[in-house]
Amino acid sequence: MKITKPFYKTITAITLGLTLTLVGCSSNVEYVTKDNAEDAVTLGLDNQDFEQAAQESLNSLLTSNALNKPGGGRYVVAIGKMINDTTIRIDTDMLVKKIRIGMLQSGKAVVTTAVAGDNKNVDDLIYDVRELRDNDEFKQQTIAGKGTLYAPDLSLTGKIAQRIARTGKNKQLVEYYLQLTLTDIKSGLAYWENESVVRKLGSNKSTAW
Template sequence: MKYLVMFAALMLTLSGCATPAHYVDPENDQGEVSMSLDYRDFERAATASVDSMLASGAVENPNGGRYVMVVSRIINDTMQRLDTDQLVKKIRVDLLRSGRVVTTTAVGIDGAEDQMNMLARSLRDSEEFDQRGVQRKGTLQAPDLSLSGKILQRNRQVGGDQQVEYYVQLSLTDLATGLALWEDETQVIKRGSDASVSW
């Protein structure tokens, strides 16, 4: 009987506690932190990586002008389904804004990111199209730099809590020499309940 009374009391307390939908300011989000990687973690990791890359001088082109970068594979070696493009996009946007690097969408590890690069060229010699506007041969620019990386996750028990460690590792390779011009690791460490898995 006592269990039923306690249960009913808790149910009454919990009822009506649902949070109404509201906007969140991404610049000042003080919301609850989850054990998984969320947009705030991507934001921090991307900002830290770009700051480090720019400060290293690796993307300063001695000949002037901008480097052309291609995004290679970013391996998600965590336990959660992540869209690694979310991280990469933020890095690309910040690098483009820096004026030192531009990203090609004509080459990619699984084919061109934007297939229109080649599709637009298939219009060549088509009588249906004004050929003055069709892309000429030899206009696509090959990349100078390649961005690759890995997101690692390591879980461990610390006291009665669960500590989840994420490591965002990125490398920038000079495609002319194969040398890594810049490498960086950003850590995201979270500690919370160990009641269940972190994903």
């Protein structure tokens, strides 16, 4: 079948129009601010959200002086439970990792992987190697002895909460709260707390999971 130029131009125009429409729909992903509140359409969380919330929390922690140990030296921090109280699946380690790195780079704290609020943040090899103390195949002087592990001074725990509200005009607002607490283990007193909020606005037909 021979395609005439007018027919070809018509098909090309339709294809271009559909492409522009699809690109326009898929690229309108924004955070909610006072300037773009009517345009934001995404309700879920992505890597940029994790980076933003974690960086805000880290900045708050490092400027709070909560990690300034009296007399100098570094605190030993354990990662406690991180609760995901939202309707979406969240890898809480992604949020905590940036904060852990920031604490280590600050020179004010070290993070223990010998104890944690869940198994994800515990290095099992620490204990597996200690089970080799009676194994004649290993030089016993190279195996960590008893009483060499450091107990944590502080515990970092957190929760990710979610609130969904209708805002009118067929819109819904979804807010994600990253709440963190740094607790002194000996006294049980909270040294630092922070809440970072990520807000998303989208259609009532959209879902947050």
